[in-house]
Amino acid sequence: xxxxxAVLGLVAAVTAGALLLSGGSGADPRTPAGLAxxxxxxxxxxxxxxxxxxxxxxxxxxxxxxxxxxxAGRALIxxxxxxxxxxxxxxxxxxxxxxxxxxxxxxPLWTADSVEQRYREGTNVVVTTARFGRERVRLVYAAxxxxxxxxxxxSPRVRIGLRSHEPEAERRLDCDDGVARATVRAAERGxxxxxxxxxxxxxxxxxxxxxxxxxxxxxxxxxxxxRSGAVAAGARDGWAYVWPRDAAAAVxxxxxxxxxxxxxxxxxxxxxxxxxxAARFHGDGSPVTGRAAQGDAIGWVAAAAQAxxxxxxxxxxxxxxxxxxxxxxxxxxxxxxxxxxDYLANAIAADGTKVPLYGGKSSRRLVxxxxxxxxxxxxxxxxxxxxxxxRSLYPAARRTMLALAEHGGRFGITPSEGWPGVxxxxxxTAWTAWSLAALGERRQALHLLADLRRAATSAGALPERVxxxxxxPASTTPLAWSHAFAILALRELWPGR
Numbered sequence: 319x320x321x322x323x324a325v326l327g328l329v330a331a332v333t334a335g336a337l338l339l340s341g342g343s344g345a346d347p348r349t350p351a352g353l354a355x356x357x358x359x360x361x362x363x364x365x366x367x368x369x370x371x372x373x374x375x376x377x378x379x380x381x382x383x384x385x386x387x388x389x390a391g392r393a394l395i396x397x398x399x400x401x402x403x404x405x406x407x408x409x410x411x412x413x414x415x416x417x418x419x420x421x422x423x424x425x426p427l428w429t430a431d432s433v434e435q436r437y438r439e440g441t442n443v444v445v446t447t448a449r450f451g452r453e454r455v456r457l458v459y460a461a462x463x464x465x466x467x468x469x470x471x472x473s474p475r476v477r478i479g480l481r482s483h484e485p486e487a488e489r490r491l492d493c494d495d496g497v498a499r500a501t502v503r504a505a506e507r508g509x510x511x512x513x514x515x516x517x518x519x520x521x522x523x524x525x526x527x528x529x530x531x532x533x534x535x536x537x538x539x540x541x542x543x544x545r546s547g548a549v550a551a552g553a554r555d556g557w558a559y560v561w562p563r564d565a566a567a568a569v570x571x572x573x574x575x576x577x578x579x580x581x582x583x584x585x586x587x588x589x590x591x592x593x594x595x596a597a598r599f600h601g602d603g604s605p606v607t608g609r610a611a612q613g614d615a616i617g618w619v620a621a622a623a624q625a626x627x628x629x630x631x632x633x634x635x636x637x638x639x640x641x642x643x644x645x646x647x648x649x650x651x652x653x654x655x656x657x658x659x660d661y662l663a664n665a666i667a668a669d670g671t672k673v674p675l676y677g678g679k680s681s682r683r684l685v686x687x688x689x690x691x692x693x694x695x696x697x698x699x700x701x702x703x704x705x706x707x708x709r710s711l712y713p714a715a716r717r718t719m720l721a722l723a724e725h726g727g728r729f730g731i732t733p734s735e736g737w738p739g740v741x742x743x744x745x746x747t748a749w750t751a752w753s754l755a756a757l758g759e760r761r762q763a764l765h766l767l768a769d770l771r772r773a774a775t776s777a778g779a780l781p782e783r784v785x786x787x788x789x790x791p792a793s794t795t796p797l798a799w800s801h802a803f804a805i806l807a808l809r810e811l812w813p814g815r
Contacts, residue, residue, distance in 0.1 A: 356790065357791045360397055368512070434448075440510045538805075647665055726766070780804065
């Protein structure tokens with residue numbers, strides 16, 4: 319195989335007309351069908367970058383999201399999440415590779431016979447390989463501070479072209495030239511050097527655990543702005559914001575893994591936010607309108623401040639963040655981001671009192687809403703163990719987590735019993751594994767981590783949620799929050815040095 323030299327070039331165009339998001343009109347475009355066992359095109363399955371320019375790559379080597387400066391920066395590719403959900407993403411979204419064999423009509427990679435995706439070992443450099451009959455096409459993506467690099471590989475019979483309707487994204491791309499090759503090499507060196515600075519798992523950790531740990535650290539590296547410390551939930555429209563609890567979980571993971579500089583930088587960013595102004599924030603710290611502050615934010619940021627060492631205790635940090643102590647948590651939205659109420663997650667993050675318990679003293683469990691036993695067991699019970707350590711709730715939290723884990727599927731658990739839908743979510747699965755491991759329930763914690771492994775993509779990325787039957791990613795991939803909790807669970811099981 320030789321490097322393909324005959325690159326068709328970037329074809330720039332402007333899409334005219336309004337974009338309909340309903341999916342209910344015959345005039346709407348249709349998202350192309352993906353290959354069997356793979357998600358539809360234009361849903362990111364891998365992220366590249368080191369905290370500067372950040373790109374999401376789908377399973378077919380398409381660049382479907384591009385942001386600068388930083389992972390919570392401005393979108394240079396328009397790929398609305400509403401269109402993704404409605405199945406109306408135009409086939410010319412982002413930067414799309416097209417393949418022509420022996421001069422025949424060019425085809426995108428989602429029409430290949432097969433496709434595989436992986437990261438180069440110890441890096442955020444992603445490789446997508448597609449097979450068209452006997453021909454193999456390979457694309458390599460890496461991101462530098464402000465540039466995206468792409469290298470293509472195929473036989474002389476194959477011509478590979480990259481087509482784009484996003485002029486600004488096109489201007490950021492280097493393909494099959496000296497600059498692109500230098501960017502890839504620099505990204506590989508930088509990622510491996512950064513990974514080597516962290517704390518490894520114990521030598522007794524199995525290879526799969528080491529692989530999940532290293533990939534999770536690299537995901538956090540890609541989704542954390544290396545200048546400001548802002549942690550984006552994911553590289554996707556609607557997720558490329560900073561949620562205080564998600565970013566705080568990343569702080570806990572960075573601190574546990576020995577990345578104290580990153581932990582401090584992100585904590586300082588969080589301490590500078592107006593936590594009472596909104597549920598989520600832009601990369602510059604300004605609030606995102608549309609969702610009111612949630613009841614767990616101050617508690618999570620206080621835990622981050624303690625973990626990073628910037629403030630001596632979480633209680634002291636909470637008093638600084640909210641002079642009107644105790645923390646405000648009643649009648650607010652919780653991590654499920656629905657309506658307002660008195661929710662378990664918020665109560666635990668605030669002070670651990672007045673939590674919604676039900677059952678007799680020896681059989682108490684934790685449900686979602688105060689005063690409503692029918693609201694169902696809530697996986698946020700795990701937070702009573704880690705990171706908030708409400709010791710009086712340990713017995714009830716243990717019973718709650720074991721019950722939820724027992725009724726989970728092969729890809730993990732849903733956030734709560736009352737959750738609408740059956741698709742498992744990786745963050746609750748991972749945080750439950752962490753807290754069960756902390757309580758000494760090693761067997762069940764390992765069971766949940768096995769579920770996470772099945773939910774991960776072939777490249778090791780954890781989707782926000784997956785299809786309950788197929789395990790195919792059904793939402794943002796990778797999700798920073800999920801990888802942060804995976805790091806913490808793995809370190810609980812194999813603490814190392």
